[in-house]
Amino acid sequence: MIIVMKPNASEDAIKHVVTEVEAKGLKTHLSEGEEVTIIGVVGDKSKLDTTAIEAAPAVEKIVPITESYKLSNRKFHPQPTSFKVKDTVIGPDTMTIMAGPCAVESEEQLMCIAQAVKKAGATILRGGAYKPRTSPYSFQGLEEEGLRYMKTASEETGLATICEVTSAHAVESAVKYVNMLQVGARNMQNFELLKEVGKTGLPVLLKRGLAATIDEWLNAAEYIISSGNPNVALCERGIRTFETATRNTLDLSAVCVLKEKSHLPVIVDPSHATGVRSFVEPLAKAGIACGADGLMIEVHNDPAHALSDGPQSLNFEQFDSVMDNIRPYISLAGRK
Ligand code: PEP
Ligand code: MN
Numbered sequence: 001m002i003i004v005m006k007p008n009a010s011e012d013a014i015k016h017v018v019t020e021v022e023a024k025g026l027k028t029h030l031s032e033g034e035e036v037t038i039i040g041v042v043g044d045k046s047k048l049d050t051t052a053i054e055a056a057p058a059v060e061k062i063v064p065i066t067e068s069y070k071l072s073n074r075k076f077h078p079q080p081t082s083f084k085v086k087d088t089v090i091g092p093d094t095m096t097i098m099a100g101p102c103a104v105e106s107e108e109q110l111m112c113i114a115q116a117v118k119k120a121g122a123t124i125l126r127g128g129a130y131k132p133r134t135s136p137y138s139f140q141g142l143e144e145e146g147l148r149y150m151k152t153a154s155e156e157t158g159l160a161t162i163c164e165v166t167s168a169h170a171v172e173s174a175v176k177y178v179n180m181l182q183v184g185a186r187n188m189q190n191f192e193l194l195k196e197v198g199k200t201g202l203p204v205l206l207k208r209g210l211a212a213t214i215d216e217w218l219n220a221a222e223y224i225i226s227s228g229n230p231n232v233a234l235c236e237r238g239i240r241t242f243e244t245a246t247r248n249t250l251d252l253s254a255v256c257v258l259k260e261k262s263h264l265p266v267i268v269d270p271s272h273a274t275g276v277r278s279f280v281e282p283l284a285k286a287g288i289a290c291g292a293d294g295l296m297i298e299v300h301n302d303p304a305h306a307l308s309d310g311p312q313s314l315n316f317e318q319f320d321s322v323m324d325n326i327r328p329y330i331s332l333a334g335r336k
Pocket of ligand 1 (some may be wrong): 102128132183184185186200207237272
């Protein structure tokens with residue numbers, strides 16, 4: 001439930017309500033707006049005397065939250081969330097571009113891609129060091145060596161970095177080298193992994209599961225936030241449907257639904273959503289129009305010889321052109 005305080009309720013009055021609630025063993029989360037403060041309450045509400053709380057002079061009303069996810073719920077936290085990844089902000093005023101190879105393949109490969117995506121305007125370098133491949137015989141990633149190259153690329157270019165983690169062991173390594181962790185589609189409901197990334201305090205990009213509903217996705221985000229980490233962004237990367245013309249089906253309506261139901265930033269990944277490089281630009285534009293806070297795009301120096309996801313990867317020239325062509329859409333959306 002949330003406790004909505006009256007406009008301009010005093011700090012003392014807010015503190016008093018918080019103390020009352022916490023004394024009963026429940027947790028509170030404060031959301032301070034310009035005029036109104038909202039106190040989110042999580043825990044066993046049967047212990048609370050809600051009538052007495054609602055009768056307090058500085059309390060406007062109590063609103064129950066019926067959805068099973070609370071901390072990721074917009075009712076709980078009406079302002080959109082924003083957070084920093086190194087020097088980049090992900091939030092309502094910006095369009096954050098994350099770009100880079102599907103997999104880190106070598107130091108030289110990563111460095112030349114990092115320089116190219118930075119020049120084109122990306123601020124976060126993506127690169128997989130632990131690759132969750134469908135076949136066990138496909139390239140599985142350079143693991144810690146790949147993470148080291150991510151760190152070097154960040155030091156050389158100033159870009160922030162994001163890397164997927166697939167196990168608790170990978171989390172332990174990744175926190176030493178990168179600025180943001182990615183939980184991939186295949187691990188969206190790996191609840192032990194979600195708790196591990198929640199404990200790190202590093203910003204997390206939570207990709208949508210291949211066949212996950214929005215409700216399941218927000219509950220997965222809830223695992224991370226309730227483990228102590230509020231800096232979560234959601235990534236729509238396409239879902240499984242009957243359609244085979246594209247690798248997945250980009251669910252753009254999910255962006256609109258998430259904006260209504262949650263305060264968490266939303267990133268659109270047109271590369272994994274379609275698996276086809278020529279569809280990246282139109283769907284990037286559509287994602288911006290639907291209210292996305294950022295894009296994740298795969299870029300490779302030599303897509304034809306990429307060790308993974310070559311067909312959806314853009315070469316440098318194509319990425320430059322996509323960046324130039326989406327710029328007017330970013331300004332139209334009122335973002336930087
Ligand atoms: C990736 O980002 O390279 C990746 C494997 O994405 P997804 O989990 O969305 O398939
Ligand atoms: Mn990929």
